[in-house]
Amino acid sequence: MTLDDLDPHYTTILCDVWGVLHGGGALFPGVRERLERWTGEGRRVVLVTNAPRPAERVERALLSKGLARESFHAVTSSGEAGIRALTDPVRPVGFLGTDEDRADLEVRGVRMVDTGWTELAAAGLNEWHHSVDDYEAAMHDWLDRDVLFHCLNPDRVVVHLGERFVCPGALADRYEAMGGRVAWYGKPHLPIYDTALALAGNPPRDTVVMVGDSLRNDMAGAIAQGFAAIFVQGGIHAGEPFPEDFGEEHGAPGWRPLMCVETL
Known part of the structure; x- marks a missing residue:
């Protein structure tokens, strides 16, 4: 067929x-x-x-x-699903990802802050740290503060122009395995x-x-x-x-x- x-x-x-x-x-x-x-x-x-x-x-x-x-x-x-969750109601959240992704969320009403947050919007890995291991210390800090990790991209890897890159889903897997709280958006949810x-x-x-x-x-x-x-x-x-x-x-x-x- x-x-x-x-x-x-x-x-x-x-x-x-x-x-x-x-x-x-x-x-x-x-x-x-x-x-x-x-x-x-x-x-x-x-x-x-x-x-x-x-x-x-x-x-x-x-x-x-x-x-x-x-x-x-x-x-x-x-x-789109993550934006709905993060703006109902609007509240301060931290951010992980690129400046471009941050701008996309802010223009849709997501309130980003740099300190004092207990929820994290993860649109991607940042521009300087590209592996899950790079976030080990940060994840322990998130655990200590009971941070809710909003995984806006549940993919684990993506192939971009022939090169494989880690996505937030891989980070969410590790954080969840450590006992952290994760809200998943996208397929297969x-x-x-x-x-x-x-x-x-x-x-x-x-x-x-x-x-x-x-x-x-x-x-x-x-x-x-x-x-x-x-x-x-x-x-x-x-x-x-x-x-x-x-x-x-x-x-x-x-x-x-x-x-x-x-x-x-």
């Missing part, structure tokens, strides 16, 4: 962005045409990303790369799927396909939500076959994606 043969029963496509549509640079070859074909077939396409930034910024970036606006119906992001399905018009779950390159986020999330899936093997698991026991390990013996493809 190929992508051209996708059963018309699947009327909603939830599609990952990073690793599926692009890898930090230009759109991958064929992406624009594939999404246009799906929307042309009458399917609803919602882009679902663990980017720690507002959905509108994700959309602007994709349009600037040449993705046609008519090729998808909506975008939602883990950052429930809130982002509720938002995505609402944007798609609340279709029956058996008509939904999750397209993604992450086993831990996209494929495990599909199982948990009762979706079918398409596994894109050219992303963070490049060169790896789909694990034979993946369904069994996630409580769904025999489950497999509808197909495994290198790219769209």
